[in-house]
Amino acid sequence: MSAHLPLHGKTALVTGVSRRRGIGFAVATKLASLGANVVIHHHRPHDLDLPWGGDDLDAVRAGVREHLTEGARFADVAADLSIATAIPEVVQAATALTGRLDILVCNHAKSGDDGSILDMTPERLDAFWDVNTRATLLLTAEFARLRAPRTDEPRRPGDRVAGNGPYPEAQGHVFWMTSGQIHGAMVGEVAYAASKAALAGVTATVAAELLELGLVLNTINPGPVNTGYMDPETTDRSLDDLDEYISSTPFGRVGAPADPAELIGWLATSAGSWVVGQVLTSDGGFSLR
Structure with a gap:
């Protein structure tokens, strides 16, 4: 492994990579540029129902391939992650590319069709929970099982996950x-906020369990990133006074997909492995205003 290609030989699965404007695409291309083999997951029907619409998946695939380094491999898989049975299939497909899986980026999300507390129904809450929260936890569970010792013993509250540490370096x-x-x-x-708050709230708990297997979990809050929803022609919200507000911020802009992608790229290397179990905000100071 060289400093130039710190992820050489590693295989990454990035979910929610269906649009070139999206964070998932930026993360996938960043990991590819660092030497990783990359598997992307996409679910284009979700985008087709939103104002920004669906992207050309062939162009998405080509864009990721352009960033692969010599000898690195690529694959993609389509799946609706609101269907729980699809999740093991996605992880299996990702593992099949090289026989290993080292990095899991749960970037997928349901957005749109939200509302205020007065608009909440069981169906709406379940729809966001199933994709944003449940699917993330189940993907993580499948990833962890790839390295966990097999056991038929049920775990009780407070029982530690049995691993094989100490580890010379992060195992994933x-x-x-x-x-x-x-x-x-x-x-x-x-x-949406409820489904994402659950992930932030359980980060420390899951990170502690994964660490017993040598796996490092961190949660990223990218802040406001314009993936198309802030463009007037493809927005799903009011943009009144947005330009004036943005011009008053220290950097005069919102986030770009490359901003969280750079952070994830660094954290995925050995240099970033000492950061464990954190909810990290990368928002250019928006949360300080």
């Missing part, structure tokens, strides 16, 4: 994505 990395609900109100996005 997991990344979850949360949102700005940890810093303030997300008015009109109750179902």
Whole structure:
């Protein structure tokens, strides 16, 4: 492994990579540029129902391939992660590329069709929970089982996961994505905020268990990142006074997908492995205002 390609020989699965404007695409291309083999997951039907629409998946695939280093491999898998039985199939498909899986980035998310507390129904809450929270936890569980000693003994509350540590280095990395609900109100996005708050809240618990297997989990809050939803022609919200507000911020811009991608890329290397179990905000100071 060279300093130039710190992820050479590693295999990464990045979920929610269906649009070139998205964070998932930026993460996938960043990991590829660092030497990783990359498997992307996508579910284009979700985007087709939203104002920004679906991207050309062939162009998405080609864009990731362009960043692969010599000898690195690529694959993609389509799946609706609201269907629990699809999750083991996604992990199996990712593992099949090289016979190993080292990095899991749970970037997928359901967005749109949200509302205020007055608009909440069991169906709406379940829809966000199933994709944003349940699927992330189940993907992480499948990833962890690849390295966990087999046992038929049920675990009780307080029982530690049995691993084979101490480890000379991190045996793998997991990344979850949360949102700005940890810093303030997300008015009109109750179902989304609730589903993401659950991930932020359980990060330390799951990170402690994964660490027994040598796996490092961190959760990223990328802050406001324009993936198309802040463009007037493809927005799903009011943009009144947005430009004026952004111009008053220290950097005069919102986040770009490359911003959280750079952070995840570094954390996925051995240099970033000492950061464990954190909910990290990468928002250019928006949460300080």
